[in-house]
Amino acid sequence: MHLAVVILAAGQGTRMKSDLPKVLHPLGGHPLVTYSLNAARALTDTRPVLVVGYGAERVRKVVGDRAILVLQAEQLGTGHALMQAEPVLAGQADTVLVLYADMPLVRPETLRALVQAHTRQGDTIITLVSVIADRSRGFGRVVRDASGNVIALVEEAQATPEQLAIRELNAGIYCFDARWLWPHLHQLPLSPKGEYYLTDTVALAVAEGRKVQAVIAEDPEEMLGINTRVHLAEAEAVLRRRINQRWMEAGVTLLDPLTTYIQDTVEIGPDTVILPNTHLWGQTRVGAACTLGPNTILRDTTLGDRCRVEASVLEGATLEDDVSVGPFAHLRPGAHLARGVHLGNFAEVKNATLGPGTKVGHFSYIGDATLGANVNIGAGTVTCNFDGERKHHTTIEDGAFIGSDTMLVAPVTIGRGAKTGAGAVVTRDVPPGRLAYGVPARVIQEER
Known part of the structure; x- marks a missing residue:
């Protein structure tokens, strides 16, 4: 199994109210992006692909040769961001791990467990990390059917009152079957905001009868995303x-x-x-x-x-x-x-x-x-x-x-x-x- 890691780092982070790209804000003496780069290096010797956008040249100077940088010139959503990695990775890996550069607390052990859970089930198309928490922090909800199978991911802004009551949250970290992923990214629907959401890949997989599973993180603090x-x-x-x-x-x-x-x-x-x-x-x-x-x-x-x-x-x-x-x-x-x-x-x-x-x-x-x-x-x-x-x-x-x-x-x-x-x-x-x-x-x- 050959693993490729994609780190999404294109957003400006407007709620930081700063000219500095969000992923360059310091945490513990290091830029935020450093933590996801280190986590990727702990999983594979292959350099991760870093999708950049706002402040791309400033990010490039900090990252150097620790990652392969690809540009998302227009920020049209997470699905669109992942599309930018396709020319680099298509046909190069069996499994694609996707995570965010603004989640610095995720331990390599958690990512390794995710990859192992994904590859253990040979027929699984998507494996994602979820977390049980009372405070949503803007995360979408993981919707399961009566048998406990994952059937949908719903963004918080689009969730019904019943869905908002769900305590299982989508942390935004995914493992994909690479052969399934790349063609299906181009089938993502355009959202009302004019963006393509990575979460909609779950609906595509479920509609085809393909298997989607969620691995619940033991430590909710790991899933803290930096937006402010x-x-x-x-x-x-x-x-x-x-x-x-x-x-x-x-x-x-x-x-x-x-x-x-x-x-x-x-x-x-x-x-x-x-x-x-x-x-x-x-x-x-x-x-x-x-x-x-x-x-x-x-x-x-x-x-x-x-x-x-x-x-x-x-x-x-x-x-x-x-x-x-x-x-x-x-x-x-x-x-x-x-x-x-x-x-x-x-x-x-x-x-x-x-x-x-x-x-x-x-x-x-x-x-x-x-x-x-x-x-x-x-x-x-x-x-x-x-x-x-x-x-x-x-x-x-x-x-x-x-x-x-x-x-x-x-x-x-x-x-x-x-x-x-x-x-x-x-x-x-x-x-x-x-x-x-x-x-x-x-x-x-x-x-x-």
């Missing part, structure tokens, strides 16, 4: 709950899951504790037995084991084992803190390496610098790295002691075990073991 920003927020909450539950089951403590945001690309070691209002984004990697938060953001950052980060923002940074940061610190791209470093409140590090055991207590800026082991940086220290045209490097060797409010005017080197006095403005290198102070700083103590 309210739906987007609902989906975000479901996705966040899934991710957080997975990490708690893996040995991570979340003190308040409702205020913890973890992107699905993040990795976390066991026995880590995450406090409220903590956000972990991108390619962040957290070691074991760390404590993060409260009020902390980590983006594309790597932490070793037993690190503590409190009320701070870390972007593109690397922390080795046993590092403590914060509160109110900011690590910018290129910051590398070696084992046992302490970075205190209101300290900022950018494109700099701090050696093992180094301490930056508070109110300091370390940028474009290399600090050795066991350096002490006094409060108010600034590496003055930019002369208005170029960035310059500061080097502080092992065991140096930098007094409070020292200005290190780069390029400059502070030698091993050297010291600067409080308020010094250092414009020249300080040799190892020497003391410099004053404005501008002068070296006054001979090396011992």
Whole structure:
């Protein structure tokens, strides 16, 4: 059995009230369309066909070569949208799975179960996913006869009061027998709105005496479609709950899951504790037995084991084992803190390496610098790295002691075990073991 997947993504999404195509709105840090593409990839190695319309070029730039894109120039309904895939897929597959790009919560396991149910019954022409729910969310109704056979799908706008009372809803995900599908798409009737509905394929099949079946989804939340920003927020909450539950089951403590945001690309070691209002984004990697938060953001950052980060923002940074940061610190791209470093409140590090055991207590800026082991940086220290045209490097060797409010005017080197006095403005290198102070700083103590 060869499976082809078609993802319908042509709609503008007018209820989003946005110039951005609906399928590009972000959910959990990814465009909506990403989720259906990933689900398709989990089912087959064959690239899915993505039917695009509004904002097609913008969608194309995001999707790239992950799908074969076909254009629905006029949005004339879901049946018409699927017709656009026929030139690409006719004669290429036995079974065609159709889903929507605005249903990001559908799990690959649900789609796999649908395909298996469809192929298990060799005489089935259409197998669809339905859901039992009291809230219809605009879904059509699945109509069955007295024997339980599916005989029709009725759009909510066209349903009678009796049909509106039906709790089995059509989720809009279908498996079709490919040989039956393509010629019958051209037999779809034109709706009163001037569109061709994919739901009408069921009526065609039933009229021919062909078999149609529905697989009831176990989790109604999977079938949440995104039509408004309210739906987007609902989906975000479901996705966040899934991710957080997975990490708690893996040995991570979340003190308040409702205020913890973890992107699905993040990795976390066991026995880590995450406090409220903590956000972990991108390619962040957290070691074991760390404590993060409260009020902390980590983006594309790597932490070793037993690190503590409190009320701070870390972007593109690397922390080795046993590092403590914060509160109110900011690590910018290129910051590398070696084992046992302490970075205190209101300290900022950018494109700099701090050696093992180094301490930056508070109110300091370390940028474009290399600090050795066991350096002490006094409060108010600034590496003055930019002369208005170029960035310059500061080097502080092992065991140096930098007094409070020292200005290190780069390029400059502070030698091993050297010291600067409080308020010094250092414009020249300080040799190892020497003391410099004053404005501008002068070296006054001979090396011992």
